[in-house]
Amino acid sequence: MKILFIGDVVGQDACEVLCTFLPNFKHELEIGKGAVIINGENSADGNGITPHSAKLLFKAGADVITTGNHCFKRHDMDSVYRENPFILRPANFGENSPGKGVCLIDRGSFSIAVINLAGITFMAPADNPFKIADELLETIGTKNVIVDFHAEATAEKKAMGYYLAGKVSAVLCTHTHVQTADEQIINSHTAYITDVGMTGALNSVLGVDKDVIIERFLCYYPKKHSLAAGKYSINAVLLEINEKTGKTQSIQRINRKMH
Numbered sequence: 443m444k445i446l447f448i449g450d451v452v453g454q455d456a457c458e459v460l461c462t463f464l465p466n467f468k469h470e471l472e473i474g475k476g477a478v479i480i481n482g483e484n485s486a487d488g489n490g491i492t493p494h495s496a497k498l499l500f501k502a503g504a505d506v507i508t509t510g511n512h513c514f515k516r517h518d519m520d521s522v523y524r525e526n527p528f529i530l531r532p533a534n535f536g537e538n539s540p541g542k543g544v545c546l547i548d549r550g551s552f553s554i555a556v557i558n559l560a561g562i563t564f565m566a567p568a569d570n571p572f573k574i575a576d577e578l579l580e581t582i583g584t585k586n587v588i589v590d591f592h593a594e595a596t597a598e599k600k601a602m603g604y605y606l607a608g609k610v611s612a613v614l615c616t617h618t619h620v621q622t623a624d625e626q627i628i629n630s631h632t633a634y635i636t637d638v639g640m641t642g643a644l645n646s647v648l649g650v651d652k653d654v655i656i657e658r659f660l661c662y663y664p665k666k667h668s669l670a671a672g673k674y675s676i677n678a679v680l681l682e683i684n685e686k687t688g689k690t691q692s693i694q695r696i697n698r699k700m701h
């Protein structure tokens with residue numbers, strides 16, 4: 443079974459790029475009964491995720507949308523999180539928040555669980571993601587488990603990869619928008635990468651207009667972010683998993699450039 447996991451999509455234009463690119467790409471990769479998971483926490487223009495940007499990502503071909511620290515930036519998302527089990531917010535944001543941090547995709551002969559967790563180092567306070575992962579894994583009825591660990595610190599991400607090695611199929615980390623080249627399979631079981639990267643404008647600072655960010659560094663005052671335009675890069679990873687054992691056999695980085 444194959445899983446295509448696409449890193450943080452930045453802005454509505456990037457969603458549109460995926461709507462054009464992804465249907466054929468899924469076919470090319472022969473995803474079939476596998477799944478496409480997209481981190482959509484920055485998919486709306488002006489940050490966060492909106493019902494419209496989520497709709498675009500599902501139209502593009504997402505089976506599950508994961509998020510992160512920007513999941514509750516837009517209040518009109520509350521009902522979407524409550525009503526759609528395939529849009530996740532971090533599981534360690536507490537039980538009183540709308541939505542859930544885990545879902546199950548039923549493919550008949552097998553199922554795939556997706557867990558979304560947020561880091562707590564250099565990030566807003568949240569419940570301990572390691573302990574919440576343990577609690578969730580006790581109740582999940584499948585060996586095929588994909589974790590999107592949305593975190594800032596490389597040490598916390600690596601630690602989570604090793605902590606969950608042998609317990610889940612993959613720990614795929616997001617949030618820093620820069621694809622890292624350290625993909626590996628830990629203990630012949632668990633795929634890991636420190637950051638999947640982003641889907642957004644290539645000539646940008648994490649998807650944002652580079653001049654705006656440079657000016658912030660030069661002038662020390664906050665300036666409104668605007669998204670960059672031009673060529674887009676699509677950062678993702680492709681996993682091949684033995685759905686009977688939950689073990690990942692291969693992880694391949696994808697970095698495509700699109701106009």
Ligand SMILES: [Fe+2]
Pocket residue numbers: 450483484617618619
């Ligand atoms: Fe992001």
Ligand SMILES: [Fe+2]
Pocket residue numbers: 483510511512592617
């Ligand atoms: Fe983030």
